[in-house]
Amino acid sequence: MSGNHVIGEAAIRAGCRFYAGYPITPQNELTEYMAGAMAKLKDGTFIQAESELAAINMVLGASAAGCRAMTSSSSPGISLKQEGISFLSAMDLPAVIVNCMRGGPGLGNISPSQGDYFQATRGGGHGDYRNIVLGPATAQELADLTMLAFDYADKYRTPVMILQDGMMGQMMEPAVMPDPVDPKRLPPKPWKLDGADGRPSRIIKSLYLDPAEEEQINWNLAHKYEKITDEIQRAETYRTDDAQIIIVAYGTAARIAKGAVNRVREKGVKAGLFRPISLWPFPTRILKEVNKKVKDFLVFEMSTGQMVEDVRLSLEGKGNVRFYGRPGGVVSTPIEIAEVIEGKFGRV
Amino acid sequence: MMGYILALTAMRDGKNVTYLPSYGAEVRGGTANCTVCVSDEEIASPVASSPDFAVVLNQPSMIKYQGLIKSGGLMIINSSLVEGDPERDDIEIIKIPANDMALDLGNEKTINMIMLGAFVAKTGITTPESLMNGLKEVLKVKKAGILELNRKGMEKGAEYAGRF
Numbered sequence: 001m002s003g004n005h006v007i008g009e010a011a012i013r014a015g016c017r018f019y020a021g022y023p024i025t026p027q028n029e030l031t032e033y034m035a036g037a038m039a040k041l042k043d044g045t046f047i048q049a050e051s052e053l054a055a056i057n058m059v060l061g062a063s064a065a066g067c068r069a070m071t072s073s074s075s076p077g078i079s080l081k082q083e084g085i086s087f088l089s090a091m092d093l094p095a096v097i098v099n100c101m102r103g104g105p106g107l108g109n110i111s112p113s114q115g116d117y118f119q120a121t122r123g124g125g126h127g128d129y130r131n132i133v134l135g136p137a138t139a140q141e142l143a144d145l146t147m148l149a150f151d152y153a154d155k156y157r158t159p160v161m162i163l164q165d166g167m168m169g170q171m172m173e174p175a176v177m178p179d180p181v182d183p184k185r186l187p188p189k190p191w192k193l194d195g196a197d198g199r200p201s202r203i204i205k206s207l208y209l210d211p212a213e214e215e216q217i218n219w220n221l222a223h224k225y226e227k228i229t230d231e232i233q234r235a236e237t238y239r240t241d242d243a244q245i246i247i248v249a250y251g252t253a254a255r256i257a258k259g260a261v262n263r264v265r266e267k268g269v270k271a272g273l274f275r276p277i278s279l280w281p282f283p284t285r286i287l288k289e290v291n292k293k294v295k296d297f298l299v300f301e302m303s304t305g306q307m308v309e310d311v312r313l314s315l316e317g318k319g320n321v322r323f324y325g326r327p328g329g330v331v332s333t334p335i336e337i338a339e340v341i342e343g344k345f346g347r348v
Numbered sequence: 349m350m351g352y353i354l355a356l357t358a359m360r361d362g363k364n365v366t367y368l369p370s371y372g373a374e375v376r377g378g379t380a381n382c383t384v385c386v387s388d389e390e391i392a393s394p395v396a397s398s399p400d401f402a403v404v405l406n407q408p409s410m411i412k413y414q415g416l417i418k419s420g421g422l423m424i425i426n427s428s429l430v431e432g433d434p435e436r437d438d439i440e441i442i443k444i445p446a447n448d449m450a451l452d453l454g455n456e457k458t459i460n461m462i463m464l465g466a467f468v469a470k471t472g473i474t475t476p477e478s479l480m481n482g483l484k485e486v487l488k489v490k491k492a493g494i495l496e497l498n499r500k501g502m503e504k505g506a507e508y509a510g511r512f
Contacts, residue, residue: 026371110372171394172352172367174359259393335397 056084103329111329465505
């Protein structure tokens with residue numbers, strides 16, 4: 001199964017029963033998979049929407065009705081969905097959004113890239129909100145984090161984004177699929193809109209004309225994000241115990257960096273890898289722990305430098321941070337990154 | 349398809365595998381490619397800096413990828429479509445006239461199976477039996493004729509590779 005198919009199957013197993021999407025490379029296999037999988041279910045709905053905007057708003061509607069709902073796209077299409085994601089956040093609605101990142105800005109190209117980190121981790125649309133963002137790096141994680149994304153979305157009533165890229169989406173790798181969840185056995189949603197017959201009506205909205213009321217809505221969100229930041233910190237540390245230099249990379253870049261770490265280790269260079277899995281909240285606590293023993297960091301991203309800001313913020317000046325980036329859909333080889341670790345390229 | 353069958357077969361053999369296709373815009377006769385990693389250990393990067401082996405089906409691919417192969421590595425070339433030699437004296441080169449052999453078998457589509465048979469025979473990454481099982485799983489065809497044709501392709505490729 002390709003990475004995109006893995007996400008699709010995991011979503012079905014997580015109890016996702018509504019999917020709406022609009023075609024764009026390199027995530028089309030996911031839409032294709034959902035079309036087939038939903039058709040086989042008695043209670044599944046698949047809609048190829050007329051646009052990205054329509055798809056995200058259909059997800060909003062399904063979510064308000066209490067259904068586990070997902071949409072997916074790639075960079076330019078995700079930009080179009082931002083209005084809907086902002087509305088989902090304002091309304092405290094759960095949803096899972098998959099971004100299979102490609103080269104940008106603009107239409108860019110269809111190669112793997114990591115240029116949407118800021119957009120994903122800073123909210124993306126208008127207003128004072130954040131999304132939980134998960135960055136998988138293996139097919140197994142695509143499956144596991146998709147399951148987790150639906151749980152987080154429901155638990156915190158917030159959109160969760162799976163930030164992968166063209167390489168993760170297209171690559172095939174073995175994965176063990178998690179056990180399926182019965183949507184009927186999920187925790188009840190006492191806020192959902194399912195008809196007010198015999199009970200007071202419920203309202204889900206995002207328009208609050210009174211500034212004082214809107215301020216309270218913003219603080220409610222802020223408190224929710226504080227709770228999430230406290231509770232979700234996920235990262236992988238690899239060969240960091242005796243490391244003198246730590247490479248920080250996520251997703252596809254982390255796979256390449258891991259290969260580079262193994263290469264330079266053979267030559268006696270004590271390198272390790274810190275791989276953030278929760279991109280928002282950024283795993284600051286775990287990085288700080290690593291920073292107690294190591295001072296030198298090299299951030300590698302398939303962008304001109306976005307996550308590097310979170311690394312610097314987390315280290316609070318207590319580390320030397322070097323950056324190396326390959327934007328625009330260029331995929332580095334482990335040899336190239338090994339040379340960067342050895343000091344041949346990169347800027348401070 | 350060649351890479352996919354190899355990756356699936358190696359996975360069924362209990363190895364760690366990754367299969368990374370090129371999914372960009374490629375023209376017929378161009379340099380569409382895939383990278384397969386097979387390992388006893390966890391595979392860090394599915395992107396190969398310097399592959400041990402390369403199977404090259406046409407001239408543009410030979411030109412584009414000859415420089416990547418690891419020193420001491422192996423390049424299997426479809427000599428029906430590739431003229432000349434790669435500019436490398438530090439790798440082993442095997443030439444297989446796959447198009448001609450496929451035509452002899454009666455179906456040009458067996459080129460990839462001929463090359464795959466040769467590749468597995470030469471590298472020993474998996475066994476011909478496992479490969480056949482992999483092929484069956486991927487093709488999902490009931491028609492014995494199609495399987496038999498592909499099996500023959502693999503066998504011819506392996507036989508030819510045995511000469512080197």
